[in-house]
Amino acid sequence: MGLLTNVPLMIVPFIVYNLVVLGLVPVAGTDPWAATVMTLSMVSGAAWTMDMGDLMVVLGLFLLFFEILKATRVGPGSIIDHLLSTFVFVAYLVEFLLVRSAAHSVFFILMAITFIDVIAGFSVSIRSATRDVSVGGHY
Numbered sequence: 001m002g003l004l005t006n007v008p009l010m011i012v013p014f015i016v017y018n019l020v021v022l023g024l025v026p027v028a029g030t031d032p033w034a035a036t037v038m039t040l041s042m043v044s045g046a047a048w049t050m051d052m053g054d055l056m057v058v059l060g061l062f063l064l065f066f067e068i069l070k071a072t073r074v075g076p077g078s079i080i081d082h083l084l085s086t087f088v089f090v091a092y093l094v095e096f097l098l099v100r101s102a103a104h105s106v107f108f109i110l111m112a113i114t115f116i117d118v119i120a121g122f123s124v125s126i127r128s129a130t131r132d133v134s135v136g137g138h139y
Helices: 011-021 052-071 076-098 105-132
Strands: 036-041 047-051
Touching: 011 052, 011 076, 011 105, 036 052, 047 052, 052 076, 052 105, 076 105
Parallel strands: none
Antiparallel strands: 036 047
16 A cells, blocks of 8 residues: 555546547547537526546646645655656656647646646655754753
8 A cells, every 4th residue: 555655646647648649548529638528507608618628637636636635744655755756747748848749738737737746745845844853952
């Protein structure tokens, strides 16, 4: 179980994005991220539409919440978690720069969410660690 808690959750949108782009998850249309997932009629009379790209961004934000919760853990496993999250961000960055199908706003936003995960993870860990160290404290 300890190994699974160190798996960066932001790898899930990365894998799903690549599965959709490779055609392993069928989505209609030339731009799979523009495919409509659902449309709801609002009380105001307007129609609210969520497309596949919006759903991916919401998934990324949802997983970011749990990644920040994981960052509050203190211990040797947190270092591995931060290192793996950094590797996932580097994978996003390399794919964004080198792969044609990754040059999309949905992928860029997911990459930005992953960057926030890395920065927030390190920041929360540093902040938590400073509270564990008592400077000039009494024993």
